[in-house]
Amino acid sequence: MNFLVEPFLSNTFLLRALIAGMLVSITCGIVGTFVVLRGLAFIGDALAHGVLPGIAAALLLGIPGIIGASLGALVMIGGISLITQRTRLSSDTAIGLLFVGMLALGVVIVSRSTSFSGDIVQILFGEILGINDQAVLIQVTATLILAITAAICARPFLLLCFNPEQAQVSGFSARLYHNIMLAMIAMAVIVSFQTVGTLLVFGMLLAPAGAGALLARRVEAMMAWAAAIGSLSVYVGLLTSYYLNLAAGSSIVLTATIIFFIVLAIKNIQLAQNQRQGGEAHG
Amino acid sequence: MDKSGMLEISPVITASRLDIGYSKETIVGGIEFSLRAGQSLALVGVNGSGKTTLLKTLVGLLPTLAGNLDVLGTLPGKSPARIAYLSQFHASSFILPMRAIDVVRMGRFANHGLLGRMDSEDEAIVIQSMQRMGIANLAKMPLRSLSGGQQQRVYITQSLARRADVLILDEPTSGLDASGKEIYQQVIVEELSRGAAAVVATHDIQEAMNSSCAMLLARKVIAYGKGAEIITPQSLLETFGIVITTQANQTGIMVVEREHEHNGARKY
Numbered sequence: 385m386n387f388l389v390e391p392f393l394s395n396t397f398l399l400r401a402l403i404a405g406m407l408v409s410i411t412c413g414i415v416g417t418f419v420v421l422r423g424l425a426f427i428g429d430a431l432a433h434g435v436l437p438g439i440a441a442a443l444l445l446g447i448p449g450i451i452g453a454s455l456g457a458l459v460m461i462g463g464i465s466l467i468t469q470r471t472r473l474s475s476d477t478a479i480g481l482l483f484v485g486m487l488a489l490g491v492v493i494v495s496r497s498t499s500f501s502g503d504i505v506q507i508l509f510g511e512i513l514g515i516n517d518q519a520v521l522i523q524v525t526a527t528l529i530l531a532i533t534a535a536i537c538a539r540p541f542l543l544l545c546f547n548p549e550q551a552q553v554s555g556f557s558a559r560l561y562h563n564i565m566l567a568m569i570a571m572a573v574i575v576s577f578q579t580v581g582t583l584l585v586f587g588m589l590l591a592p593a594g595a596g597a598l599l600a601r602r603v604e605a606m607m608a609w610a611a612a613i614g615s616l617s618v619y620v621g622l623l624t625s626y627y628l629n630l631a632a633g634s635s636i637v638l639t640a641t642i643i644f645f646i647v648l649a650i651k652n653i654q655l656a657q658n659q660r661q662g663g664e665a666h667g
Numbered sequence: 668m669d670k671s672g673m674l675e676i677s678p679v680i681t682a683s684r685l686d687i688g689y690s691k692e693t694i695v696g697g698i699e700f701s702l703r704a705g706q707s708l709a710l711v712g713v714n715g716s717g718k719t720t721l722l723k724t725l726v727g728l729l730p731t732l733a734g735n736l737d738v739l740g741t742l743p744g745k746s747p748a749r750i751a752y753l754s755q756f757h758a759s760s761f762i763l764p765m766r767a768i769d770v771v772r773m774g775r776f777a778n779h780g781l782l783g784r785m786d787s788e789d790e791a792i793v794i795q796s797m798q799r800m801g802i803a804n805l806a807k808m809p810l811r812s813l814s815g816g817q818q819q820r821v822y823i824t825q826s827l828a829r830r831a832d833v834l835i836l837d838e839p840t841s842g843l844d845a846s847g848k849e850i851y852q853q854v855i856v857e858e859l860s861r862g863a864a865a866v867v868a869t870h871d872i873q874e875a876m877n878s879s880c881a882m883l884l885a886r887k888v889i890a891y892g893k894g895a896e897i898i899t900p901q902s903l904l905e906t907f908g909i910v911i912t913t914q915a916n917q918t919g920i921m922v923v924e925r926e927h928e929h930n931g932a933r934k935y
Contacts, residue, residue, distance in 0.1 A: 420762070421762065421763060536781065536782065537781070539773075539776045539779075539780075539781060540781070542765075542769075542773060542776075543773055543776060545763060546757070546763065546765070546770065546773060547754060547757055549723075549728055549752070549754050550752070550754065550773070552727070552728060552744075553726045553727070553728065553744070553747060553750070553751075553752040553777075554747050554773075554776050554777035555747030555748070555777050555780065556776075556781070596764075597762055597764055600764040601764055601765075601766055601809045602764055602765065602766065602769060603763075603764055603765065603769075605764065606764045
């Protein structure tokens with residue numbers, strides 16, 4: 385069993401990747417649960433791509449990528465609410481439009497610099513094997529902030545998942561807590577881009593939480609499942625990439641996706657068995 | 668179901684010259700009614716007649732377009748702990764990982780706000796409410812494994828758990844089986860006699876007859892008053908379009924529904 389542990393003990397960069405990856409998993413477990421339950425996948429996707437021009441511009445100007453990413457996310461969310469409030473276009477049109485626009489802007493910015501091609505791959509797919517202690521620290525801080533926010537807003541968030549009208553009628557502004565939720569998704573995307581990249585962070589938001597939704601009976605349990613499945617994916621993904629010399633970030637997300645489909649298959653087999661045994665459906 | 672014996676109490680809901688609808692479109696205009704503690708108001712009409720619009724306006728989900736509306740001495744939506752709302756549709760019971768008891772507990776959130784502690788008293792109210800609706804044995808069951816009728820009982824229970832002064836219920840009996848409807852009717856009687864007021868959108872003419880007062884809606888107020896007085900074949904014809912009377916039926920009146928188009932005019 386030594387080969388399952390040894391790579392992490394003898395390579396600090398791999399151990400750091402494991403820790404950072406698990407933190408990303410916790411972050412995405414909390415936030416991804418709301419993305420899945422509230423059907424915000426498309427807006428999460430848009431954010432993941434919307435931050436791209438911000439990061440690219442920041443790297444071009446020599447300022448921290450995280451600041452550029454935050455600005456990109458702000459423009460994205462602002463643009464979406466502007467379009468949906470000022471026109472009769474539905475939000476998926478607004479999101480789709482801005483998503484493509486921001487992606488194009490990112491590529492345009494990148495094309496200004498010839499020495500940039502390495503960086504774009506890094507932005508999209510992350511650099512989990514090359515992150516430093518500072519990035520881990522940022523990830524720890526973000527995870528704490530998101531966990532505390534989710535705990536404080538637990539009641540309105542549960543009500544929003546149940547029925548936004550019920551949240552409003554219960555005295556919690558549906559719009560305010562929806563916006564807090566969006567800000568949390570943005571934060572998860574922004575801090576996670578260094579580890580798994582903007583393209584792959586989205587997989588970490590969806591796959592573990594999706595599997596969690598199938599397994600859990602309670603929202604809290606769904607978060608725990610999502611964080612655990614994410615962490616397992618990070619471990620398996622890193623190990624696979626170490627031995628088979630595969631891209632680390634992509635291996636992690638691929639593992640998470642495979643786990644989701646395994647859970648889905650098991651659940652479907654269980655369901656089929658129950659139906660065969662029970663015979664009677666609920667009336 | 669008037670709670671007689673109560674002295675002059677000021678109404679819990681008063682509407683005068685009230686226009687309701689969505690931002691630019693008035694659905695029903697000139698609504699006048701008032702409701703006191705212990706009274707129930709039944710809203711009768713087809714889908715699209717303005718029942719849900721009125722209920723949403725009463726709980727503050729929709730702004731009033733004109734006129735005055737006073738709910739519990741203030742504007743609609745200003746006293747969440749005192750008003751419970753059962754909506755007609757629930758988004759994602761299909762995926763939502765929640766047990767029946769978790770859904771009912773959410774009914775207590777308004778009483779405590781963001782961070783107020785929920786204690787054993789809340790838990791007792793939750794359990795008791797579930798017992799009243801006959802779903803105590805389903806408490807630990809995942810919502811998504813329950814039948815439509817059982818889920819509807821869970822949602823009604825959530826509204827009961829608020830211990831609200833006003834119950835706003837949008838087609839509470841939809842999806843309920845016969846025993847569920849019976850339990851619901853019993854529970855409403857209990858709620859009214861403890862002093863709550865209820866506004867209920869319903870397709871059930873008998874329920875409207877039993878209510879303190881009824882309002883017939885068809886994108887305008889067809890009639891408003893004591894159910895037994897205003898529910899006539901003529902007023903039902905105006906409300907529903909088609910009425911078939913049969914003597915075999917206990918209510919004496921059977922309704923065949925016709926839906927109103929949302930733009931008001933129906934073209935053939």
